[in-house]
Amino acid sequence: MSTKLDQLSSWLKERKITEVECLISDLTGIARGKISPTNKFLDEKGMRLPESVLLQTVTGDYVEDDIYYDLLDEADIDMFCRPDENAVFMVPWAIEPTAMVIHDTFDKQGNPIELSPRNILKNVLKLYADKGWKPIVAPEMEFYLTKRNSDPDFPLEAPMGRSGRPEVGRQSFSIDAANEFDPLFEDVYDWCEFQGLDLDTLIHEDGPAQMEINFRHGEALHLADQITVFKRTMREAALKHDVAATFMAKPITDQPGSAMHIHQSVVDIKTGKNLFSNADGSMSQLFLNHIGGLQKYIPELLPLFAPNVNSFRRFLPDTSAPVNVEWGEENRTVGLRVPEAGPQNRRVENRLAGADANPYLVLAASLLCGYMGMVGDVKPSAPVKGRGYERRNLRLPITIEHALERMEACKDAEKYLGEKFMRGYVAVKRAEHENYKRVISSWEREFLLLSV
Structure with missing residues (x-):
């Protein structure tokens, strides 16, 4: 791991990167994470994020409490995110030299997080x-x-x-x-x-x-x-x-x-x-x-x-x-x-x-x-x-x-x-759909407002 991080460190320094976007994918595909100065990124060798971001819906809401606390720790603990040196990309639209680094997610014991989309793909491979x-x-x-x-x-x-x-x-x-x-x-x-x-x-x-x-x-x-x-x-x-x-x-x-x-x-x-x-x-x-x-x-x-x-x-x-x-x-x-x-x-x-x-x-x-x-x-x-x-x-x-x-x-x-992923994914999509059903559409206003 240290050799790989050394390679990543050299890559960042050669390109004079000043900021690093540290990101993971949630279930929707939204990039979530932190933006860190390069020195801090290299010192910390990764980041921590609440594991709850993997049960967050596209609207920013969360699944129902009984499912949430059944799948996640009640203390809302962090997961540990480690950079993948093979998933490093420049951010060409940034004003300062910036890189984005995709991370993998693990629990405190070093086990891959079961709700992580990237881990799911790695398991299938x-x-x-x-x-x-x-x-x-x-x-x-x-x-x-x-x-x-x-x-x-x-x-x-x-x-x-x-x-x-x-x-x-x-x-x-x-x-x-x-x-x-x-x-x-x-x-x-x-x-x-x-x-x-x-x-x-x-x-x-x-x-x-x-x-x-x-x-x-x-x-x-x-x-x-x-x-x-x-x-x-x-x-x-x-x-x-x-x-x-x-x-x-x-x-x-x-x-x-x-x-x-x-x-x-x-x-x-x-x-x-x-x-x-x-x-x-x-x-x-x-x-x-x-x-x-x-x-x-x-x-x-x-x-x-x-x-x-x-x-x-x-x-x-x-x-x-x-x-x-x-x-x-x-x-x-x-x-x-x-x-x-x-x-x-x-x-x-x-x-x-x-x-x-x-x-x-x-x-x-x-x-x-x-x-x-x-x-x-x-x-x-x-x-x-x-x-x-x-x-x-x-x-x-x-x-x-x-x-x-x-x-x-x-x-x-x-x-x-895995049961945890299947339950978590279905719960997130059901929560999103419940949110959708509460919205009154323009079709309803156009055809029902003065007709029924």
């Missing part, structure tokens, strides 16, 4: 490692650029581009529409290169000022860290250019939602061979089992893929998003697409996760579903030929309440994720 396997993932992040909006009751609008006009209509894959925001994305690419993020391509998606950034394939933990950093970076770059960037799953009525597509495969650690292909290049049984696991368990763990009430608006009819866990080759109308690729690059693209999902938890969930299929010899359904939107046999829960009930009852996943 260990399941693979114990089998001699390593997952490879390549995430794709969709998001919208919008006008700055200070009134939550006012619908979001497309921002002005370089032409001085807001985008209208559908401009999927339009180069000119993407170029409307060239100055912003030049900053994004410069900043991401400065941070060492493995960005690949920029695509204009279907919605007005809706974009997609693709990441190069790599190890799941490193890419979850990168997505966490990228979302902060994208928001900061947007603010610099007087617009907003949102990763809400469905931010604009009657426009496509924003997804986090996850390409995933599994290789043999020793040989590097893709386990999804046989020697003759055909699909392996492990590949089919992996798809079978995704089909069986995604509906059981859907709150990890669709964590908010807004997430389920992506799954409404005629929204251009897949609404089932059917699979097919080169088929974007199903939830699980197998892109055309050579045997070493064979993979499945999970198209069901929302852009609002916690990157650690959604990668953990997607890989765990596939793992349970592989070790449980789960057989997939027949692949879909043609349009799959209307297939009804393998549909998803349609409300977050129903999804949370199914997750709560999934004992197969609880065996791997």
